[in-house]
Amino acid sequence: xxxxxxxxxxxxxxxxxxxxxxxxxxxxxxxxxxxxxxxxxxxxxxxxxxxxxxxxxxxxxxxxxxxxxxxxxxxxxxxxxxxxxxxxxxxxxxxxxxxxxxxxxxxxxxxxxxxxxxxxxxxxxxxxxxxxxxx
Numbered sequence: 001x002x003x004x005x006x007x008x009x010x011x012x013x014x015x016x017x018x019x020x021x022x023x024x025x026x027x028x029x030x031x032x033x034x035x036x037x038x039x040x041x042x043x044x045x046x047x048x049x050x051x052x053x054x055x056x057x058x059x060x061x062x063x064x065x066x067x068x069x070x071x072x073x074x075x076x077x078x079x080x081x082x083x084x085x086x087x088x089x090x091x092x093x094x095x096x097x098x099x100x101x102x103x104x105x106x107x108x109x110x111x112x113x114x115x116x117x118x119x120x121x122x123x124x125x126x127x128x129x130x131x132x133x134x135x
Contacts, residue, residue: 009050017043018067027056027093030064040073048077048084059093061085066100066128067108075111082119089121096122103129 013019018033029051037043054061063085070078085095099112109125116123
């Protein structure tokens, strides 16, 4: 699938894929849920392409990631996404990543730390509290 000139993208969460919401004009990408697509490269390709081509009016791009779980191939594609965002600095667009993890989830926290070490753009780690039972 080839996608050109995305201004807005919304993909509902599936059993193995996260919700994706991208507003190129505002400069915000959200990923939410479980990320274990059968074809991670195919899933991430239009997202990476949209980020590469975005021109947000405020010259900023927020990548807000709140994944419950992701597999190895998704991890590689997330890094590709973050590296693509890093390249926006050449276009005077300032990207940053907000990486959410659930309280006590060491693996997700460490993944965010690893990404922060691998890219030259700011990565903010946000610990989200577990929801109260029954709510």
